[in-house]
Amino acid sequence: xxxxxxxxxxxxxxxxxxxxxxxxxxxxxxxxxxxxxxxxxxxxxxxxxxxxxxxxxxxxxxxxxxxxxxxxxxxxxxxxxxxxxxxxxxxxxxxxxxxxxxxxxxxxxxxxxxxxxxxxxxxxxxxxxxxxxxxxxxxxxxxxxxxxxxxxxxxxxxxxxxxxxxxxxxxxxxxxxxxxxxxxxxxxxxxxxxxxxxxxxxxxxxxxxxxxxxxxxxxxxxxxxxxxxxxxxxxxxxxxxxxxxxxxxxxxxxxxxxxxxxxxxxxxxxxxxxxxxxxxxxxxxxxxxxxxxxxxxxxxxxxxxxxxxxxxxxxxxxxxxxxxxxxxxxxxxxxxxxxxxxxxxxxxxxxxxxxxxxxxxxxxxxxxxxxxxxxxxxxxxxxxxxxxxxxxxxxxxxxxxxxxxxxxxxxxxxxxxxxxxxxxxxxxxxxxxxxxxxxxxxxxxxxxxxxxxxxxxxxxxxxxxxxxxxxxxxxxx
Numbered sequence: 001x002x003x004x005x006x007x008x009x010x011x012x013x014x015x016x017x018x019x020x021x022x023x024x025x026x027x028x029x030x031x032x033x034x035x036x037x038x039x040x041x042x043x044x045x046x047x048x049x050x051x052x053x054x055x056x057x058x059x060x061x062x063x064x065x066x067x068x069x070x071x072x073x074x075x076x077x078x079x080x081x082x083x084x085x086x087x088x089x090x091x092x093x094x095x096x097x098x099x100x101x102x103x104x105x106x107x108x109x110x111x112x113x114x115x116x117x118x119x120x121x122x123x124x125x126x127x128x129x130x131x132x133x134x135x136x137x138x139x140x141x142x143x144x145x146x147x148x149x150x151x152x153x154x155x156x157x158x159x160x161x162x163x164x165x166x167x168x169x170x171x172x173x174x175x176x177x178x179x180x181x182x183x184x185x186x187x188x189x190x191x192x193x194x195x196x197x198x199x200x201x202x203x204x205x206x207x208x209x210x211x212x213x214x215x216x217x218x219x220x221x222x223x224x225x226x227x228x229x230x231x232x233x234x235x236x237x238x239x240x241x242x243x244x245x246x247x248x249x250x251x252x253x254x255x256x257x258x259x260x261x262x263x264x265x266x267x268x269x270x271x272x273x274x275x276x277x278x279x280x281x282x283x284x285x286x287x288x289x290x291x292x293x294x295x296x297x298x299x300x301x302x303x304x305x306x307x308x309x310x311x312x313x314x315x316x317x318x319x320x321x322x323x324x325x326x327x328x329x330x331x332x333x334x335x336x337x338x339x340x341x342x343x344x345x346x347x348x349x350x351x352x353x354x355x356x357x358x359x360x361x362x363x364x365x366x367x368x369x370x371x372x373x374x375x376x377x378x379x380x381x382x383x384x385x386x387x388x389x390x391x392x393x394x395x396x397x398x399x400x401x402x403x404x405x406x407x408x409x410x411x412x413x414x415x416x417x418x419x420x421x422x423x424x425x426x427x428x429x430x431x432x433x434x435x436x437x438x439x440x441x442x443x444x445x446x447x448x449x450x451x452x453x454x455x456x457x458x459x460x461x462x463x464x465x466x467x468x469x470x471x472x473x474x475x476x477x
Contacts, residue, residue, distance in 0.1 A: 237344015
């Protein structure tokens, strides 16, 4: 047969970009595997192989053998521990061979023996002698996710694994096991094509939520397919801006959403964690700008949920603190729509973290208050006990108070608070544009004139903000 050399072509580009390694998933159940060596690294590889159901033989002399290998052999029926070094004949009939070799000479002998036996070989920390690599693993078995950087950046691989771990609920393991058990029954009960595909899509939706109930029934789930899916709204706290401050439950909600209604202050980094297919709708409300009215947001949530959508109402900070969640929940209850709430880090707490101080330092404050800096009409709230807020033993965080800063300061001074009371200012917390400032009550209005009016600004008032050493360390202006 004559093979022609490859010629340049105008054909369509390859469907798969070049791979540094081929990701495969090896079925080891009941098959012979060998591990040579008694180190902790060898023990970890042995535990992985045993977990995959292999008939595992470990060769490790007693001297220098780690205790974990002994415990593994005692715990797992499929593990046999030999009190001697490996020999070439031990690899006969093995499909997988792993060694922790002392030097390259031993690594070379082990690899030669593995190849002679037809076994895939891995010599720990010696890539030149490896036929395959162990990557990072996210275990939701039967769903197993493998991660590899082909040895280029193991730390990056670990970071990827941690990120995936946060997105996949533990209950996914139970759902994938259920899918395995139900597959043949589904094939018998539903015709190939749209009916079967629709069932598995609904099944997958559930797999990213709560664990299946003990009495979960395949026929009931098939019957549900004929009814319209009930919509649901999840209120999610997006925190102050840093996406890494989201809870695991918040990220899972974003990954399961059909529609996301998000506030103007929600950062792009947080939105990037949402499911790619999710529709994103900005419903922000900012002073002095065209905004969605509250009743419009309520009506939109209700309409989307009634259409069977999974809606995430994504709010900056915590949904239950100055986020108008109460009004939106009332609208959902009136419409008979289910909801749940995922808390977030409110901006006042993020401010304390950014400054590195306690809002309730026991030598300086006995209480902390979160107070709105304006009303629906735009002025200062007149139903707030300003005399209590002026209490020098309290710490107060004003939300949305930048435009009323002068009036806030004047009102507090009029109620007896000292003009020299320390004040901290925080803008765009958790974002690249974050900025911190310090002043006193008398200089608050002037200090705020140096900030961008479009930034999300908090004002902290109280003696806790007098901790100069902490503030200096925070590099506030």
